[in-house]
Amino acid sequence: MAGAINLLVQSHPINSALSLIAVMAALAAEYLLLGAEFVAAVQVIVYAGAIMVLFLITIMLLNAGAEERTKGSRVAILLGIPGVLIGGVLVAWTLLNRSNTQAVPIGALKGDPKDIARLLFHDFLLPFEVTSVLILIAIMGAVVLASRPRAVASGLRKDG
Amino acid sequence: MVPLSYYLLLSGILFVCGVLGFLIKRNIITIFMSIELMLNGVNLSFVAFAAHWHALSGQVFVFFVMVVAAAEAAVGLAIIIAVYRTRETLNVDQVNLLKL
Numbered sequence: 001m002a003g004a005i006n007l008l009v010q011s012h013p014i015n016s017a018l019s020l021i022a023v024m025a026a027l028a029a030e031y032l033l034l035g036a037e038f039v040a041a042v043q044v045i046v047y048a049g050a051i052m053v054l055f056l057i058t059i060m061l062l063n064a065g066a067e068e069r070t071k072g073s074r075v076a077i078l079l080g081i082p083g084v085l086i087g088g089v090l091v092a093w094t095l096l097n098r099s100n101t102q103a104v105p106i107g108a109l110k111g112d113p114k115d116i117a118r119l120l121f122h123d124f125l126l127p128f129e130v131t132s133v134l135i136l137i138a139i140m141g142a143v144v145l146a147s148r149p150r151a152v153a154s155g156l157r158k159d160g
Numbered sequence: 161m162v163p164l165s166y167y168l169l170l171s172g173i174l175f176v177c178g179v180l181g182f183l184i185k186r187n188i189i190t191i192f193m194s195i196e197l198m199l200n201g202v203n204l205s206f207v208a209f210a211a212h213w214h215a216l217s218g219q220v221f222v223f224f225v226m227v228v229a230a231a232e233a234a235v236g237l238a239i240i241i242a243v244y245r246t247r248e249t250l251n252v253d254q255v256n257l258l259k260l
Contacts, residue, residue: 017189020196023197031204034207034208035211039222043203047196047200050230051196054233055233062241120220123217124217127224131228135227138230139234143238145242146241146242
């Protein structure tokens, strides 16, 4: 949570990205605490590994500097901060007092990769295949978007 | 033994941090990271509920959310690179036209 707040406070994008990595690692620990080993491993590999490396490479590639601060509007400050405080207190109070949920025991869930794989490849087979198509489209879109416009134009001319 | 509501509270805090960052940040990459933060908050509540109801489907859904987040990050960062090539800026206040 401290990492999440740090992400907001930091003005330089690199610092924000590093604090986001801290949030990812903390979340992976939470998943382990909840007994979901598979999700924790995927969290570390996909988020803290792949996505954050992508972010860092983009930040370095674009040579992003610190952003300039803009003055927030007065209405936002006058209404927003009390609103956020009241809403936060209400939600916290409701969750902590009114919910009669029992505690989740640590490691209660059978987060076996074997069970998850059975579920994933039997009950969720169609979404899984659709996901692969989605990733393919995403890769093609990313390549087309990130390639230089002139290269795209010449490639189209070659094709057509 | 941690009550379920604590996990939901942390998840809500993460989501609100994401929304705040999305609203107040001016750097487009940081806005993108705020979106990832929101997705992570939702993932945490998914896993917490899965643990609470002893249902594994929640974890499968988290897996799908991660896949979609990865695809979205790839496409979004490509768009950011394209925008930066044409406009030489990362400030969203100066990117107000879709066409050049």
